[in-house]
Amino acid sequence: MKHKHCRKLFIFVMIVAVLAGTSTLSVFAWYATVTASSFGVHHWAPWYEPHYGATFAGSYVSSITFLGSGGNSATCNSSAGCITGWNWVDNNTVLLIPKGGWLFDQAPWGDRWQANKYQAEVWIN
Amino acid sequence: MICSRRTKTMAIGLTLLMLGIILASTLSQAQTEIPLADLAIQPGILADNPERIKAGMVHVDDPSQPLSRATANLPQVKDDLLLNYKEAYRVEGFDEKRGVYVGNYVYRYTDASQVEAVAQAFLDSVTAHKGELLSDDLGGKQVLFVGSAGDGIYWHIGVKDNVLMLLMVNGPVSPQTQAVFQDLIKALPDGILQQ
Numbered sequence: 001m002k003h004k005h006c007r008k009l010f011i012f013v014m015i016v017a018v019l020a021g022t023s024t025l026s027v028f029a030w031y032a033t034v035t036a037s038s039f040g041v042h043h044w045a046p047w048y049e050p051h052y053g054a055t056f057a058g059s060y061v062s063s064i065t066f067l068g069s070g071g072n073s074a075t076c077n078s079s080a081g082c083i084t085g086w087n088w089v090d091n092n093t094v095l096l097i098p099k100g101g102w103l104f105d106q107a108p109w110g111d112r113w114q115a116n117k118y119q120a121e122v123w124i125n
Numbered sequence: 126m127i128c129s130r131r132t133k134t135m136a137i138g139l140t141l142l143m144l145g146i147i148l149a150s151t152l153s154q155a156q157t158e159i160p161l162a163d164l165a166i167q168p169g170i171l172a173d174n175p176e177r178i179k180a181g182m183v184h185v186d187d188p189s190q191p192l193s194r195a196t197a198n199l200p201q202v203k204d205d206l207l208l209n210y211k212e213a214y215r216v217e218g219f220d221e222k223r224g225v226y227v228g229n230y231v232y233r234y235t236d237a238s239q240v241e242a243v244a245q246a247f248l249d250s251v252t253a254h255k256g257e258l259l260s261d262d263l264g265g266k267q268v269l270f271v272g273s274a275g276d277g278i279y280w281h282i283g284v285k286d287n288v289l290m291l292l293m294v295n296g297p298v299s300p301q302t303q304a305v306f307q308d309l310i311k312a313l314p315d316g317i318l319q320q
């Protein structure tokens with residue numbers, strides 16, 4: 001009889017633990033559509049040539065969008081093709097921005113250099 | 126062997142004296158070293174809103190600064206001097222007024238001879254890969270490297286005591302960009318790297 005009670009208590013504790021875990025996940029992780037939080041040099045290759053990236057607050061899920069002039073279709077002349085095919089690095093939190101046919105395809109004071117012109121749905125946790 | 130009281134007192138006294146000398150030397154060194162932030166270009170020069178400019182100390186493992194352990198194929202400098210700096214500071218961002226991207230990287234090494242070796246290695250590396258030496262005034266050497274997208278990467282390599290100053294301007298290859306580059310070199314803090 002005592003043993004049965006223990007088993008029930010154990011199962012109850014396990015259920016509470018699982019619920020608590022799920023609840024924690026739902027509180028601290030979520031999907032969101034956000035613009036990049038920063039734009040800047042991501043790495044150097046060779047060591048005296050900068051390459052740029054737009055950093056997001058979470059891991060890329062879908063719907064990368066260029067909010068600037070010409071929208072996504074304007075990106076397709078870049079050396080990396082259209083924006084949906086550009087490379088994500090650092091656990092999919094940084095979108096590498098191609099220089100060829102994009103950043104240096106127009107005067108660099110354009111919106112292609114601005115973090116808030118790159119938007120995506122990301123998983124934030 | 127048991128030490129006499131007098132010997133013990135002398136030993137303690139000597140130890141305290143040595144610690145005092147070491148502490149005084151460290152404090153004196155710290156006081157004479159100008160903070161790297163004061164040697165770098167000021168964020169307000171690059172943007173009206175300085176919050177849009179990244180500024181702060183950087184670590185040797187940070188791949189977003191050139192002298193990083195994460196950067197591939199760094200030139201070899203004797204005794205791994207290149208990455209052996211004591212501290213590094215970066216100011217970086219898009220200069221809206223001038224329409225170029227600017228990176229200013231300031232490294233403090235232990236002594237001046239290290240800095241000279243690193244600066245020379247940097248210069249040799251760029252010029253060996255079709256970098257063009259533009260001039261050697263304004264307190265350092267200026268080189269232009271044409272990037273993979275045909276973009277101009279203008280570098281100023283300056284040395285002052287144990288500090289290496291790297292200033293990069295990335296923009297179109299043009300006389301206008303070069304003029305902007307020279308203006309920004311002149312905008313570096315007075316009396317620090319201008320020789």
